[in-house]
Amino acid sequence: MSTIPDIKDFRLAYLFRDLxxxxxxxxxxxxxxxxxxxxETLFAKNDPGKWFFLxxxxxxxxxxxxxxxxxxxxxxxxxxxxxxxxVMFMGGRYAVHAAALEPTRxxxxxxxxxxxxxxxxxxxxxxxxxxxxxxxxxxxxxxDRLTLQTGEQRFVQYLLAQPAQKISGTRMVRLPAxxxxxxxxxxxxxxxxxxxxxxxxxxxVIQVNAETIVVLKPDAFTRIS
Amino acid sequence: MSTIPDIKDFRLAYLFRDLxxxxxxxxxxxxxxxxxxxxETLFAKNDPGKWFFLxxxxxxxxxxxxxxxxxxxxxxxxxxxxxxxxVMFMGGRYAVHAAALEPTRxxxxxxxxxxxxxxxxxxxxxxxxxxxxxxxxxxxxxxDRLTLQTGEQRFVQYLLAQPAQKISGTRMVRLPAxxxxxxxxxxxxxxxxxxxxxxxxxxxVIQVNAETIVVLKPDAFTRIS
DNA sequence: ATGGTTGTTTGATTTAGATCAAGGTGGCAA
DNA sequence: TTGCCACCTTGATCTAAATCAAACAACCAT
Numbered sequence: 001m002s003t004i005p006d007i008k009d010f011r012l013a014y015l016f017r018d019l020x021x022x023x024x025x026x027x028x029x030x031x032x033x034x035x036x037x038x039x040e041t042l043f044a045k046n047d048p049g050k051w052f053f054l055x056x057x058x059x060x061x062x063x064x065x066x067x068x069x070x071x072x073x074x075x076x077x078x079x080x081x082x083x084x085x086x087v088m089f090m091g092g093r094y095a096v097h098a099a100a101l102e103p104t105r106x107x108x109x110x111x112x113x114x115x116x117x118x119x120x121x122x123x124x125x126x127x128x129x130x131x132x133x134x135x136x137x138x139x140x141x142x143x144d145r146l147t148l149q150t151g152e153q154r155f156v157q158y159l160l161a162q163p164a165q166k167i168s169g170t171r172m173v174r175l176p177a178x179x180x181x182x183x184x185x186x187x188x189x190x191x192x193x194x195x196x197x198x199x200x201x202x203x204x205v206i207q208v209n210a211e212t213i214v215v216l217k218p219d220a221f222t223r224i225s
Numbered sequence: 226m227s228t229i230p231d232i233k234d235f236r237l238a239y240l241f242r243d244l245x246x247x248x249x250x251x252x253x254x255x256x257x258x259x260x261x262x263x264x265e266t267l268f269a270k271n272d273p274g275k276w277f278f279l280x281x282x283x284x285x286x287x288x289x290x291x292x293x294x295x296x297x298x299x300x301x302x303x304x305x306x307x308x309x310x311x312v313m314f315m316g317g318r319y320a321v322h323a324a325a326l327e328p329t330r331x332x333x334x335x336x337x338x339x340x341x342x343x344x345x346x347x348x349x350x351x352x353x354x355x356x357x358x359x360x361x362x363x364x365x366x367x368x369d370r371l372t373l374q375t376g377e378q379r380f381v382q383y384l385l386a387q388p389a390q391k392i393s394g395t396r397m398v399r400l401p402a403x404x405x406x407x408x409x410x411x412x413x414x415x416x417x418x419x420x421x422x423x424x425x426x427x428x429x430v431i432q433v434n435a436e437t438i439v440v441l442k443p444d445a446f447t448r449i450s
Numbered sequence: 451a452t453g454g455t456t457g458t459t460t461g462a463t464t465t466a467g468a469t470c471a472a473g474g475t476g477g478c479a480a
Numbered sequence: 481t482t483g484c485c486a487c488c489t490t491g492a493t494c495t496a497a498a499t500c501a502a503a504c505a506a507c508c509a510t
Contacts, residue, residue, distance in 0.1 A: 064365075066373045074365060089351075089358035095365060118351060125350035126314075126343060132357040133314035139364040140289075140299060140320060146371045147412040148291045150496070178457065187372040192497055194459055210506095375466070404488070417467055419489055435476095 005031050005107045010054050013080055015127050023121065030110040036100035043084075043094045050092055051108040052084040058104025059176055062096045063184070073184040076101070076176050085128065088115050101177050149225075151188040152196050156225040158186060159215065171215040178211075230256050230332045235279050238305055240352050248346065255335040261325035268309075268319045275317055276333040277309040283329025284401055287321045288409070298409040301326070301401050310356065313340050326402050374450075376413040377421050381450040383411060384431075384440065396440040403436075 007024045010016055010031070016024065034053070036042060043049055045064065053060075060077040074096060077083045087094055088111045118125050145154050164171035175182055183193040197213075200206045205221055207214040215221050232249045235241055235256075241249065259278070261267060268274055270289065278285075285302040299321060302308045312319055313336045343350050370379050389396035400407055408418040422438075425431045430446055432439040440446055 064369045064373075070373070072369060072372050074368060086358045086361055089355045090362065095362050115351075118354070119347045122344045122347065122350065125347065125354070126340075129343070129350070129354060129357065130314045132354065132361065133311045135361055136311055136357065136364065137315065137320050139361065139368065143299060143364065143368055143371065144289045144297060146368065147297050148289075148295070152496095180457070189498060190458070191460085191499085195497090198459080377466095403486095414468060415488075416469085416490085420467090423489080 003033070004028055005033060009056065010107055013054055013082060015082060015085075015124075015131055018123065018127070023117070023124075027109065027114070027117070030113045032108050034106040034108045036104045036106070038100060038102045038104075040100050042098040042100065042106075045094060045097050047094050048092050049084075049087055049094055050111045052082065052087055052111055052114075053109070054082050054107045055079055056105045056107060059101045060104060060106075061099050061101050061177070061181065063099070064096055071097075071184060072187070073181055076181070076185065078176060082131070085131065087111050088118075101181065146187050151186060151192055152199070153225050154186045154188075155193065155196050156221060158182070159213065160218070160222065160225065164215070169218070171218055173213045173215065175211040175213065228258070229253055230258060234281065235332055238279055238307060240307060240310075240349075240356055243348065243352070248342070248349075252334065252339070252342070255338045257333050259331040259333045261329045261331070263325060263327045265325050267323040267325065267331075270319060270322050272319050273317050274309075274312055274319050275336045277307065277312055277336055277339075278334070279307050279332045280304055281330045281332060284326045285329060285331075286324050286326050286402070286406065288324075289321055296322075296409060297412070298406055301406070301410065303401060307356070310353065312336050313343075326406065371412050376411060376417055377424070378450050379411045379413075380418065380421050381446060383407075384438065385443070385447065385450065389440070394443070396443055398438045398440065400436040400438065 005028055007021065007028050010028075011019075011024055016027075019027075034042075036058070042053070042060070055077050057079065060083060061073055062075045062077060062083060063071045063073045065071050075083070084094060084098065092111070118128065145157065149157070159173055162173045162176075164173045166172075177185075179193055179197075180190040183190045186193065188196075197206070197208050201208055205215065205217050205224075207216060230253055232246065232253050235253075236244075236249055241252070244252075259267075261283070267278070267285070280302050282304065285308060286298055287300045287302060287308060288296045288298045290296050300308075309319060309323065317336070343353065370382065374382070384398055385396075387398045387401075389398045391397075402410075404418055404422075405415045408415045411418065413421075422431070422433050426433055430440065430442050430449075432441060
């Protein structure tokens with residue numbers, strides 16, 4: 001799998017829409033595939049690096065570590081999403097740790113080359129600025145969640161924000177990671193998440209089956225948050 | 226004070242360094258002064274707006290409100306710092322509330338005009354991208370702080386991050402806002418902050434005198450965090 | 451199958467911090 | 481001076497969630 005990625009593998013990602021084929025071809029020529037096993041680390045915080053990435057299959061976990069080694073998950077990155085774009089402006093060092101949660105295929109883009117493109121392509125710059133603005137905005141609301149809401153409220157909001165399959169007034173959600181990981185993302189312990197789940201189950205608003213959760217009363221649910 | 230701001234009033238701000246005089250003059254021609262009384266609101270979250278701002282004197286408070294009306298301060302913006310640049314990419318709506326903590330003078334920049342400049346000026350784009358990266362990075366560490374540390378640790382880190390006057394091994398810090406505001410910024414209640422302060426005072430590591438705090442043992446202090 | 455490893459649940463206990471409540475303190479205006 | 485108001489402090493109580501501990505389930509590799 002050391003072939004050069006094809007344009008159609010990444011042209012639909014937000015950042016690359018509206019770019020012309022010639023430019024996409026240039027980008028493709030400097031990009032390469034990267035495969036990770038489940039649990040494999042891609043980079044650590046402060047590692048020097050000159051790539052940013054697009055997830056094609058699988059899920060990446062971005063996280064920080066406290067001194068005592070406990071990790072806090074900041075973000076789960078799924079299919080067709082970019083991560084680590086900021087490495088281009090952070091002096092070539094990653095600001096977080098990144099590891100695969102399952103077997104994962106990525107496209108790696110050359111940061112220096114891309115930075116050069118930015119210099120001569122205003123549309124690309126604006127697309128990236130819009131991308132960063134979205135990220136800033138989501139981080140701000142994340143901070144808000146962490147300070148103003150209880151663990152249960154945060155879980156409910158998280159669940160409602162997840163993509164769901166809708167069946168006759170109910171929503172079926174597939175958790176994109178283990179419950180410990182979700183707990184870390186929500187800033188709570190696995191035990192607390194487990195208790196939140198059983199409380200909501202007892203109240204009859206959700207059904208839990210391994211990583212699949214059915215929201216029986218989305219409206220009652222919305223009221224909690 | 227409805228005169229056009231002079232280039233020298235803003236040329237030192239991070240974003241504007243390295244820009245040539247002609248460009249700065251164009252920017253100045255579309256900018257204007259804005260004055261706020263203590264406590265005055267500049268904009269509310271979701272307000273449509275087409276300006277972003279530079280603080281020349283005073284302090285701005287950026288915050289969010291929960292349904293019950295309680296506010297959470299996200300950031301205090303002091304002299305020579307920009308805020309609300311993201312309005313250019315957020316569809317012309319502000320993502321937070323902004324109010325002055327004291328009498329404050331701002332320079333307001335025209336977002337649409339600036340967006341136009343970005344389209345034709347790669348250096349400006351890159352400067353703004355670097356600015357946004359810094360912001361993303363500080364938000365990420367902020368999230369980290371909120372989830373992995375106690376209120377006391379957060380306060381200590383905050384205090385050490387503040388600009389200080391150093392006198393014979395001690396640091397003197399002037400809090401940039403009332404203690405309730407600082408408490409909100411740290412994600413704790415005013416009562417808890419008050420208790421943290423008296424605890425540290427009893428331990429003999431700080432001296433508190435109204436909004437002035439002297440860190441007597443910066444090294445012992447660093448160990449707490 | 452068997453054991454080992456990892457993730458999940460449940461219960462008992464502890465704790466940081468919120469909440470409720472009551473006094474201080476200081477600045478400012480009449 | 482007096483009173484008012486906003487801010488800060490201190491104390492008592494309450495609570496969400498962490499921690500500690502143990503059992504349990506699921507999955508994999510030998």
